Amino acid sequence: MILAAPALDTVTIALAGNPNCGKTTLFNALTGLRQKVANYPGVTVERKTGRCRLADGRTAEIIDLPGTYSLIATSPDEQVAMEVLRGLRIDTALPQVVVAVVDASNLARNLYLTSHLLGLGRPVVVVLTMDDIAQGRGELIDPQMLSLRLGVPVVRYSGRTGEGLDGLRAVLAEAAIAPTPPLWSLAPAMAAEVDGLAAFVAGDAERRRNIALRLLTGDQASDLDGARQEAGEQLVLSRERLRGQGIEPMEAEIEARYVWIDSIVAACLTRGRPPTTSLSERVDAILVHKFWGLVLFAVIMGALFISLFVVADPIMGWIGDGFDWLGAAIGGTLAEGPLRSLITDGLIKGVGGVMVFVPQIALLFGFLALLEDSGYLARAAFLMDKLLASVGLHGRSFIPLLSSFACAIPGIMATRTIASPRERLATILVAPFMSCAARLPVYGLLIATFFVNWGPLGKAGILLSCYLLGIAAAAAVAFIATRLLGRHGQVTPFILEMPTYQVPQLGSFVRAVWFNTWAFLRRAGTIIVSITVLLWALAYYPQLPAERVEEVRAAALVAQPAAATEDERSLAVDQAESSARLAHSAAGVIGKTIEPVIAPLGFDWKMGVGLVGAFAAREVFVSTLGVVYGVGEVGDDDTSLQQAMVADRRSDGRPVWTTAVAISLLVWFVLAMQCMSTVAIVRRETGGWTWPIAQLVGMNVIAWIGSFAAYRIALLVWP
């Protein structure tokens, strides 16, 4: 037995448990709002910590570990849980007490992880959750007997009523003695090999046996590196001897644990009545039914999608208007010049551009919390898995991809629900191919201007084609990317527990909305504001010399028809000045510089400037074109930009904007990555610049090839 560290003022306690075991509900109950959510450095696994006061007055630092089935990790989440519990992370103190959260309605499977936790050499407290569900099934669990058999305190906790929390605080305060690691009977041949191998490892007898067993069963954790070296080829020989007798060490050990678990379950669990079909299984008969399951799925996903547009869209409009008003109000108090422009067009626009995402992110994460807590998210993945697996993705990729039709930012953040790293990364990489809401104004402008004679059905058909092209590109890229990412074509297994259905709790809904929105503002917001300011600078500097401004204004005034009113004249002159300023700026220079690159797609430098502007947000393309063409801000029903575009001529007199150019530009907008907010969020979610840059380059190369092909083909049809 090992004595824990002497009582200090604070004690570190880790909550460990299977996914869906009620661990987070317990964490929320223990810590209230005294929580911190961050990331473990180097990985995109959420690090949730909080504080709580124990019965003896000491403060406890509670770590809510990611849900895990085992201490042998198969995903980054599980790796982090294992590393924290074994004290292998320099960023997290070794927990002094381990709380094993055990779902009473799924006792055997949950006790498997507990069997590992009991061997950590740290005091363990078992918290039994969801006892009400077990009782509803007629399963009565005797906590005293369970405590006796496991050799650790067992506390019942009800997430619904909060009952058991005070008892837990008292038990945690007293937890100081590590349990004797449970002994399960191994086959004699296996036990002999464990003893033989233990001779080659340093430490006391108990530790040696523990390490020998872990080595033999193929545990790859880094705390065994030394022992693995010490054991050397003895380990290989031991394994070979066992396999020669038909014993696979890993299988034999897990089976031995389950034999031990089965004996405990038999001793502690009494069945009041014979097992019946559970409520969840009866609900599933409808929710994942061959026909009604798909209908309900479509209804639920439709509601999610529509809410992202119908509920979030007007709020986003108000936020946008609010920041426009703020910009104008502050701008009015400042003198004309670089400072005013920086504040109104750089900073305020940048902050507004960040805030505008908040409604969608809050809504999507609220929705996700409801779906996750109710148990439906796993069913949704089950329903859609076949479809997504055909292109190498996961059933859980569906909601992130659907959300990306509204906006890729919340969509990419929602990929956190995908446990396997390969499928998650592939989903992040293809999410921006989904035509987001910001592309609609561009599609709208081009379709309204260049397909005037197509009728409403034809126009809708073009719009639909844009969406379909994006989906097709996403499928193709996902198909290729998952094959390139998978080592030797290895497929991450889809093994997904279907949790018991539960009524979601308001608290976790509010928390999900708050923490995700806050995380977005804090970590992606800063990058988005910085890039907005950079883009502002590109469009503002270098400034047009004063004498050139006068020339432009004079020329514009002369060009006005005699019948024009004073207001019209002054507006036209101002617009001409803005246009000339933009053409002279770095953005204008970039537009002209990239003209040779985009000329094969049918684009000229004005579109190039628009594309530079579109990098702030795609819809900015329309307003940038408005400035380039000197028609000012473009409203929804404003046809002045359309007229200016149609009238524009190249130096040889041919129109700049043809049907072929419009098609080429539509294809470009479907396929190109030109949203810096997405780049920022991909950097945050993948933990580095490699993937956002690969995605940026890759998508734009695909877009160039796609636009080029579309332009050349369109030229044959509309020469």
Add this chain to the structure above:
Amino acid sequence: MSEINALDQLSIGHSGTVKSIIAEPTLHRRLLEMGLTRGVLCTVLRRAPLGDPITVRVRGYQLSLRADQARAIQVTCLAGGGVS
């Protein structure tokens, strides 16, 4: 003599006990850890509307897995255990 079959071959509603698992180590370990040890009863509850994955009841809870993974699990079919 009971029939031995891969789990993905079992019809909906039918049960079998796990006989052996033949899979690469990571999948093998995870299936065992999820409670699919030798002799454990599994019942195929349903198939997804698109035909894959399947949901099985094992040790009192529901587990979904793709046919690819279910194929790795050999089960001894119980009386009346039809095969699709």
